[in-house]
Amino acid sequence: MSATAGDTTAAKPDSAKRAEPRALGVACGAHALHDGYTDLVYVMLPIWQSEFGLGFAALGLMKTVFSGTLAGFQIPAGFFAERFGATAVLALGTALAGLGYVFAGLSSSVAFLVAALFIGGLGASTQHPLASSLIAHAFAGTRSLKALGTYNFAGDIGKMTLPAAATLLFIVLSWRHALILLGALGAIAAVAIFMTMPRFRDEPSLPRKSDNAGPAHGAARAYAFPLLLSVGVIDSATRMAFLTFLPFVLTAKGASIQSVGLALTLVFAGGAAGKLVCAFLGARIGAVATVWLTETVTALGIVALLPLPLEAAFVLLPVVGVALNGTSSVLYGSVPDLVEPAWRQRAFSIFYTGTIGAGAVSPAIYGLLGDAVGVPAALVVVAALVLVTLPITLVLRLALTCPSTAAGKTAR
Numbered sequence: 001m002s003a004t005a006g007d008t009t010a011a012k013p014d015s016a017k018r019a020e021p022r023a024l025g026v027a028c029g030a031h032a033l034h035d036g037y038t039d040l041v042y043v044m045l046p047i048w049q050s051e052f053g054l055g056f057a058a059l060g061l062m063k064t065v066f067s068g069t070l071a072g073f074q075i076p077a078g079f080f081a082e083r084f085g086a087t088a089v090l091a092l093g094t095a096l097a098g099l100g101y102v103f104a105g106l107s108s109s110v111a112f113l114v115a116a117l118f119i120g121g122l123g124a125s126t127q128h129p130l131a132s133s134l135i136a137h138a139f140a141g142t143r144s145l146k147a148l149g150t151y152n153f154a155g156d157i158g159k160m161t162l163p164a165a166a167t168l169l170f171i172v173l174s175w176r177h178a179l180i181l182l183g184a185l186g187a188i189a190a191v192a193i194f195m196t197m198p199r200f201r202d203e204p205s206l207p208r209k210s211d212n213a214g215p216a217h218g219a220a221r222a223y224a225f226p227l228l229l230s231v232g233v234i235d236s237a238t239r240m241a242f243l244t245f246l247p248f249v250l251t252a253k254g255a256s257i258q259s260v261g262l263a264l265t266l267v268f269a270g271g272a273a274g275k276l277v278c279a280f281l282g283a284r285i286g287a288v289a290t291v292w293l294t295e296t297v298t299a300l301g302i303v304a305l306l307p308l309p310l311e312a313a314f315v316l317l318p319v320v321g322v323a324l325n326g327t328s329s330v331l332y333g334s335v336p337d338l339v340e341p342a343w344r345q346r347a348f349s350i351f352y353t354g355t356i357g358a359g360a361v362s363p364a365i366y367g368l369l370g371d372a373v374g375v376p377a378a379l380v381v382v383a384a385l386v387l388v389t390l391p392i393t394l395v396l397r398l399a400l401t402c403p404s405t406a407a408g409k410t411a412r
Contacts, residue, residue, distance in 0.1 A: 019198035023138035024147050026197045027131040028154035030094060033189050034127040035155035036162025037097050037120060040182070041066050043163045044104075047175050052110050065114055069121025071356045077126040078133075078349030086130040086345055091194035093126025098186015105179030123186070128356075129348035134197060136336035136344050142283035145333035149279015152329045156272035224338040225347060227396050229354050231291065231389045232331045236355040237362035239324050241382045242302060243267070244363040248375050253310040263317055270321025278326030279333055287334045288397045292390055294330070297323035299383040306376050328355075334396075 045059045054062075081089045100120020107113040132148060139147040162182070169178035246267070247260045255263065274294075282290040301320035305313050332351070339347040370378040 020138050020147075022196060023134055023198050024150060026193055027135050027151050029189065030090060030127055030131050030193060031151055031155040032158030032161070033094065033185065034097060034124050034158070036158035037101065037124060037182075037186075038066065038070065039159045040101070040163050040166055041117070043166050044175070044179075048113065051175075052113070054110070058110070062114070062117060066117045066121040066124070067356075067360065069118050070124045071353055071360065073122055073125035074129050074353045074356075075346070075349045078129050078346045081126075081130050081133070081345045085199075086134050087194060087197045087199065090126050090130040090134070090197070091190040093123040093130070094186050094193055095190035096120070096123025096186075097127075098183040098189070099123070101179045101183030101186070103183075105176040105183065128352040129345060132332060132335070132348045132352075133345040136348075137341070138198065144336050145283045145287070145330070146279055148333040149276055149282070149329035152279065152332060153272060153276040156268070156275065224396055225335070227392050228331060228334055228338060229351055231392050231396075232328070232351060232355040233358040234385060234389050235295070235327050235331065236359040237366075238298065238382055238386050239328075240359040240362045241366040242320075242324065242379070244366065245370065245375050245379055245382075246305075249305060249379070250310065250313065252375075253313065255310055259310075263314060266314065266317040267321040267324070270318035271325030273318075274322035274324070274326030275329045277322065279329040281326075282330040282333060287330050287337075288393045290330045291327055291393045294323040294327040295386050295389050298327070299386040302379055302383040302386075306379065331355075 041063050045062065048054060048062065049059055077089060077093065097120050100116050100118075100123060103116035103119060104113055107116055131151065135147050135151055136144055166178055166182060169181065173181070243264070246263065250260050250263055278290055278294055281293075298320065301316060301323060305316060305320070308316065332348075335347055335351055336344060366378055366382065369381060373381075
């Protein structure tokens with residue numbers, strides 16, 4: 001990523017500069033709420049099992065309905081945003097996500113509950129692509145990468161706070177009333193999003209400075225987004241495969257169930273920090289250099305965990321978490337550099353669909369590998385696949401250093 005990308009900031013009108021913190025704050029709030037809704041399903045599964053007498057297959061279906069709808073409707077959400085505006089569709093999606101939990105609280109049958117989760121997932125499908133594209137509208141250059149990293153970090157805050165708030169509400173309210181109350185937050189947030197998110201109109205492009213501009217750069221940009229998506233798919237698949245196998249690695253070292261829970265907490269805490277830290281690191285040293293650093297640390301960390309004793313593994317896990325999750329902020333933050341402004345909503349929709357979809361199917365694929373060769377050998381394969389991203393990012397370097405089509409935006 002060009003070091004001069006942030007120079008576009010000085011050329012932005014004062015109205016656009018004032019709109020930046022508002023756009024970032026609204027997008028971060030939306031991300032926290034939507035990701036909190038997504039992970040709240042995990043808290044509810046034991047309750048629904050007891051309430052409706054469900055087996056594990058049916059409980060898995062509950063989560064699949066929500067997450068599958070979320071992943072599958074992100075591209076249509078981008079199309080609707082192109083027609084009706086990203087802010088309006090994001091606000092409507094937030095209201096639908098909340099309404100899904102209101103209906104879940106009112107559900108009297110499994111069929112009603114499945115329908116409620118479908119509505120919630122449908123609403124949640126709008127958040128990632130549209131909030132990301134709105135941030136890309138508000139910020140330019142390396143500042144966009146920093147803003148998207150902050151936005152990425154906000155989702156982890158929501159994953160921690162909303163499920164925790166639900167468990168506290170269960171002390172004083174029935175689970176049905178608690179879900180209705182939490183779902184009502186979606187309606188309030190939808191109004192806030194629609195009223196406070198700045199509206200943007202395009203201005204003439206402010207090209208980046210580059211000493212290497214030429215035909216090669218134009219060719220590089222033609223296939224840059226698919227290459228970035230391939231890196232994102234591999235990175236997401238790696239993350240989910242590692243988290244799937246990690247408990248088995250630790251129990252083989254003698255870890256108790258409580259210790260495995262602590263280990264996962266250390267990984268998630270490192271991952272949350274990594275999303276923020278790596279975005280700022282990418283803005284400073286460049287996206288390609290940061291991806292090389294994080295993916296190399298991920299691969300080495302996964303392999304190093306295998307022979308380490310349990311105590312040393314616990315020390316290493318937060319570092320692995322930083323690298324494991326930190327790459328995602330750099331990848332998401334590079335989308336605006338590779339896509340014309342008019343196509344960014346669609347590009348983010350495709351990118352999130354690909355990465356979330358890869359994360360959903362990779363545990364099953366790697367699980368088959370684990371059955372065939374064992375968990376340690378499967379993790380070595382996971383680590384080796386991570387390194388495939390490195391030569392791909394070298395090809396991306398040309399596109400990330402050529403003059404950008406990104407334009408400054410004026411808020412009204």
